[in-house]
Amino acid sequence: MDARTHISIQNLSVSYGRQRVLKDVSVDLPDRKVTAIIGPSGCGKTTLLRTLNRLLDGMDGVKIEGQVLVDGENIYDPKIEVTRIRQKMGLLSQKPQVLPMSIFDNIAYGPRIHGVREKAKLRQIVEQQLAAAGLWDEVKNRLHEPASRLSVGQQQRLCLARGLAVKPEIILGDEPTSALDPQSSRIVEQRLIELKADYTVIVVTHILRQARRIADYIAFLYLGELVEHGPAAEIFANPRDPRMKAYLTGEIS
Amino acid sequence: MGFRQRKAEEMVFKVLMIGSTVIVTGSLLLIIGTVVVKGFPAMNLAMITQTPKGGYYLGKEGGILNAIVGSLELAGGATLLALLFSLPIVLYINLYKRRKSRLAVFTRFALDVLWGIPSIVYGAFGFILMMRIGLRTSLLAGIIAVALLELPIMARAMDEVVRLVPHSLQDASASLGATKLETALHVVTRQCLPGIITAILIAFGRGIGDAASVLYTAGFSDRIPGALLQPAATLPLAIFFQLGTPYPEVQERAYASAAILTLIILVISLLSRWYGRKFQKNSIL
Numbered sequence: 001m002d003a004r005t006h007i008s009i010q011n012l013s014v015s016y017g018r019q020r021v022l023k024d025v026s027v028d029l030p031d032r033k034v035t036a037i038i039g040p041s042g043c044g045k046t047t048l049l050r051t052l053n054r055l056l057d058g059m060d061g062v063k064i065e066g067q068v069l070v071d072g073e074n075i076y077d078p079k080i081e082v083t084r085i086r087q088k089m090g091l092l093s094q095k096p097q098v099l100p101m102s103i104f105d106n107i108a109y110g111p112r113i114h115g116v117r118e119k120a121k122l123r124q125i126v127e128q129q130l131a132a133a134g135l136w137d138e139v140k141n142r143l144h145e146p147a148s149r150l151s152v153g154q155q156q157r158l159c160l161a162r163g164l165a166v167k168p169e170i171i172l173g174d175e176p177t178s179a180l181d182p183q184s185s186r187i188v189e190q191r192l193i194e195l196k197a198d199y200t201v202i203v204v205t206h207i208l209r210q211a212r213r214i215a216d217y218i219a220f221l222y223l224g225e226l227v228e229h230g231p232a233a234e235i236f237a238n239p240r241d242p243r244m245k246a247y248l249t250g251e252i253s
Numbered sequence: 254m255g256f257r258q259r260k261a262e263e264m265v266f267k268v269l270m271i272g273s274t275v276i277v278t279g280s281l282l283l284i285i286g287t288v289v290v291k292g293f294p295a296m297n298l299a300m301i302t303q304t305p306k307g308g309y310y311l312g313k314e315g316g317i318l319n320a321i322v323g324s325l326e327l328a329g330g331a332t333l334l335a336l337l338f339s340l341p342i343v344l345y346i347n348l349y350k351r352r353k354s355r356l357a358v359f360t361r362f363a364l365d366v367l368w369g370i371p372s373i374v375y376g377a378f379g380f381i382l383m384m385r386i387g388l389r390t391s392l393l394a395g396i397i398a399v400a401l402l403e404l405p406i407m408a409r410a411m412d413e414v415v416r417l418v419p420h421s422l423q424d425a426s427a428s429l430g431a432t433k434l435e436t437a438l439h440v441v442t443r444q445c446l447p448g449i450i451t452a453i454l455i456a457f458g459r460g461i462g463d464a465a466s467v468l469y470t471a472g473f474s475d476r477i478p479g480a481l482l483q484p485a486a487t488l489p490l491a492i493f494f495q496l497g498t499p500y501p502e503v504q505e506r507a508y509a510s511a512a513i514l515t516l517i518i519l520v521i522s523l524l525s526r527w528y529g530r531k532f533q534k535n536s537i538l
Contacts, residue, residue: 060353084430086428086430093425110429110431113432113439
């Protein structure tokens with residue numbers, strides 16, 4: 001693949017207490033592509049994703065070794081400002097996590113903490129992001145209602161819009177469609193594909209068909225090891241490792 | 254065991270359970286009934302609009318406005334003071350420290366021990382503290398003693414709700430580049446607001462009804478307390494002093510005062526239940 005590397009994971013190991021969840025993972029993730037991290041449950045997919053924006057920091061008994069370079073900068077450098085790293089990456093979780101405030105404030109929350117104060121500017125950001133998420137027409141008359149009143153599918157699109165409002169470069173999705181109905185899943189998948197024009201998209205998924213639909217690049221984890229990675233077309237057509245083959249044929253899942 | 258024996262067992266325990274329930278709910282009605290019936294003859298508008306008249310402390314005329322206002326000021330001030338300490342403690346042990354860290358575990362233990370300390374001990378401790386810093390019996394001293402009493406109750410009640418905030422919600426806020434403080438104040442506190450308000454009301458209810466902690470610290474006065482350094486009357490002590498007199502008219506006034514205090518506490522607990530219900534209806538999750 002000719003794409004520029006956006007995130008370079010180098011010799012990354014993570015342990016929870018004595019249990020090693022990620023074992024010496026090294027992989028370069030391409031800029032402005034959709035990368036799917038796949039593998040059977042418990043293989044470390046989510047852990048890998050969460051190391052990318054340092055959400056494992058401060059958890060009980062977690063030990064992280066190795067490096068993660070984003071645009072060549074080691075995000076585990078002690079001198080780095082963690083809030084800036086996280087702002088660079090929007091996160092979509094398994095269940096949409098709307099903030100306990102109105103629809104409007106959910107989007108405006110990020111810009112506000114980063115110093116946007118003018119109401120007109122905030123209104124413009126909110127409208128723009130909701131429109132981009134395809135939500136504007138559905139919610140424009142109820143912007144000041146609690147976001148928790150939206151349907152789960154709408155909430156997930158709101159969370160995506162909220163993440164984009166802080167101008168990230170990378171979008172991280174942790175099985176972002178697992179709580180959604182098929183219709184909402186399709187909308188979110190479609191959005192992720194569109195977003196790769198401007199963002200690097202990294203999605204953890206346990207749905208192989210979803211990976212086939214959206215991924216340009218695949219990283220396959222098995223029991224904490226990175227078994228195989230490369231362009232999706234190549235891997236799906238010609239898996240090399242027997243474990244990868246077994247996963248694709250459904251023998252391990 | 255035979256069928257009949259099991260059935261008899263079932264019956265016996267059912268009767269015991271029903272009995273306990275009836276005794277407890279019945280005693281609530283009995284308490285309220287006693288207070289209202291005994292205090293009824295003394296109940297009049299003057300009770301809640303005037304200060305005592307016709308004799309120091311134990312006047313047979315006038316009202317107990319001094320104690321009503323004193324209690325509200327005292328419990329209000331103490332609740333505010335307790336809140337200023339409780340919320341930071343709770344946010345710190347839940348968001349900044351790992352929930353099972355030594356400090357968090359120790360803090361919870363300390364709060365539980367503080368919760369169990371009898372209020373007379375807070376009163377005595379408050380009194381010693383006052384002597385040390387040269388403070389006389391006053392509204393301020395009462396506020397400090399009652400705040401000590403309320404703090405563990407409030408903090409533990411808040412802790413129970415803040416603990417339930419899912420990690421993923423904190424992650425969502427952190428992922429937008431929020432600092433811990435921003436997440437604590439804008440997301441966690443807001444998510445828990447109904448629980449926090451309930452905790453505040455519970456602590457207030459506990460504080461306003463306590464006699465022992467204010468006995469040596471707040472003092473008593475027939476005047477409505479106008480400043481922090483003046484002694485303040487409180488409803489529990491008004492009841493205590495009035496009940497202790499040999500005059501039936503004054504004892505009736507004690508029951509009327511008790512009815513007023515019970516009413517205030519009833520309103521507060523209804524408020525907190527109503528708030529809790531409202532929270533469930535607009536549940537975030």
